[in-house]
Amino acid sequence: MPQPSVVAALSDIVEALKPEFAAMSDAIWDYAELSFREHKSAATQIAMLEKHGFRIKRGTADIETAFTGEAGEGGPVIALLGEFDALAGLSQIAGIAEEKPLEDGGTGHGCGHNLLGTGSLLAAVALAQYLRENNLPGTVRYYGCPGEEGGSGKTFMARAGAFADVDTALTWHPAPFNGVRSTNNLAVLEIYYRFKGVAAHASNGAHLGRSALDALELMNIGVNFLREHMPQDCRVHYAITDAGGTAANVVQARAEALYLVRAPQMPEALALAARIDKVARGAAMMTETEVEIVFDRAATNLLPNITLETAIHQNMVALGPVPFDEADVEFAREIQKTMTPEAIASSIRLYQIKGDVFANSRMDGSSGLHLGLREFEGQSHFRAGSTDVGDVSWVTPTAQCWAPAWAIGTAPHTWQVVAQGKSPAAHKAFAHAAKSLATTGLDLILDPDLLARAKSEWREKTEGTPYRCPIPAHIGPKL
Template sequence: MTNTDATWPLVEAASPALCAMADRIWDRPELNFAETAAAQEHEAMLRAEGFRVDTGVAGMPTALMAEAGAGGPVIAILGEYDALPGLSQAAGTAERRPLVTGGAGHGCGHNLLGAGSLLAAIAAKNWLAASGLSGRVRYYGCPAEEGGSAKGFMVRAGLFGDVDVAICWHPAPLVAVNPPMSLACQEVVFRFTGRASHAAAAPELGRSALDAVELMNVGVNYMREHMPSSARIHYAVTNTGGHAPNVVQAEAAVRYLVRAQQLDEMLELVDRVRDIARGAALMTQTRVEHEVVSGDANLLGNEALEAAMQAELERLGPPVFDDADRAFAEEIRATLSPADIRAAFKRFGMPPVMDLPLCDRIVPRGMGAGDGVGSTDVGTVSWVVPTVQMRGATYAIGTPGHSWQLVAQGKSGIAHKGTEHAAKAMAALMKRLLTDPALVAAAKADFAAERDGRPFVNPIPDDVMPDLPVAAE
């Protein structure tokens, strides 16, 4: 470290409590919009730290907002805490060992993401209170990032209307400023309705909804030749209409996820997929209805914020791991292939270092996003407020995202040290934004330039509600 920042000791002081909270959230993995225990953990910590807390915001019971300070500017930090299905896994072991068969697990590190963001918010809040300056630190507890697009609902509800800058991070194998590249997406369910009949005695009377789904999928697959190479379309048949082959299926459904580099490009592709669905219904004399479930905009870049985040990371230096961390990382890497390790570097635009188990460097800016660009609801936030995101090193290099290996590292020393490191960089940037009006102005100018001539359409239509779990009676 070339020098220190006043927020770093404040991060270190709060780190044990926040890492313990991250571990408790790891212990109780919860899926989209069902993160009751995780949201309660965050609420309790925020109240104990003196934040003013609003819960159940934007119509989502597990979403919250908390604020400390007064006046402006308003610097927001985003946290997440949802898990993934089917990734239950014991911690601290390099062998596949589910704790609950078919259970959930934190395969994207969101137990750390929420805790790290909250750790930075606490440090920035404590520094602000000691400084006597005006300004507000605001924490957003965001559920359902994994396909639920909660931040899009928050944007639609106007919850970012007074925010000057938004900051976030994500667990990763390496430390970097996140390149402003993600795919805009929309998830749509298509439900076909036909007419049941005896498949042998009276097939002419039936109109197969399953045939319509199959024809739709064929049509979309032919469409792939005639769409941008960077776009992605995925689907899953969610209702086959039953298991009896001697019945013409009267209902069937398929769920589509359409992605593209730009928001308007994605919306155009969704329209084409809808046309194909209508064509499949015409061919089979069935009816089709569609329902948007979720959607994210692509990330907009912000040169001023990205340069400032890079400066904070370089001032901080890479995370410091110990021999026990490196030994566990090597055990995890023994379960991976060389292709996994090469892919981890390639996603950061870096040449592979095959014998490097843990991050020991700050990735230079401008290396590019590499391969493996996905979607995030942070993108929607970036269309309404200047936004910057970093990647923090919390697991062995080569660990695939959404894997049992990532879950296994979620309570490790690697995870805790990487989370504290990310919180230090974010807290220091928050302090700078609270004291440097010129940086806030530059961020807003870059935001205006990015948005110039590009109208924003929230990928979540006004009539779509969060896909909340049905309460048991």
């Protein structure tokens, strides 16, 4: 852990840079660009990196909006991972505690990636500046990672070898809590099932038709029966993306569903998907239709690194709580009024906000914002979500922290997240995350033993199971 004077020096750098980075975060919130279309957001981040002396490489993994910015010389190579994509249908006016779209049907930063990318980039710039001012060796590399929302951008980047020479990777995510929570995220596969049949008049010529919609419905029924016979920690979700039209008197000649298959490990996800493929083929056989199975994207399960997570936690203890003021708390409580008590309690359970290092927050959420620091248990917990950070974690030791950019009770992918995306509290949260990551990055540069222990833990967990990208080589990012 850096000495208090070093922590203070890095914190001072972050605070001095914070205003221009807050403006950048707000600009990216305004752009609210979807996966792999984040051209303005990427250009804005690249301009900031260039302003602070970073060397830029564009088009990482042949993705237009993926890039890296590098500063410093020599080893180790410390990676900071950033995101900047938004979500469809979540347009929302900022700074108000009521659901009110900025643009009907528009996009919005419903997962806080405007903050995520800004905080990680700020950490990279602050760390690089400290190394330069103190004539210290080490390479800081910021990764602009597009398409996390439904795109698996980091998976494509990992497949292209973008992280091959990285010693460790660090990142964070906005949340309703402050701290480190080690999680075992699920591997996920996304697969389209496209049925092709024969159209016919549904009344006087139905016997001539072969219903693709019937096949799709039979598949969904079959998968529902399969749920009883799959491991309990797996998940299967689906959406009907094409019902074949809206005319009831036509035998539908086409139908399509998108399935998400999740499991604790990628081999389990692939095995479960193979069973679902059989159900789809059986449904096609029963209806005398054809089925095309189209692999879309995937992300590998997250591999926690307790050594790195402990280091981040220790630095968060040294930093103290996020310096929220009464206005921040009051706005958070106004946001909470739009939630049910059940939603707030569910959020506390989901993020496992248990003990508090500083004992500043009530565990019932009544403090509005998380004013303290979550205790770190030193062990991993099950979490049913998925992230493409998982693929990075199988290539190099990886860890992340969380910072309280949202009111306690706020669920991701909601209008409440978007409403809080430009708030002073959110700006304080990304700056706090930047301080946590920058100090941990400096730890890894100054303490070879810490880096060695993180790598040793990673090697033990990956021994015998080298990383294999779950997306076939012929499949590219889907715009």
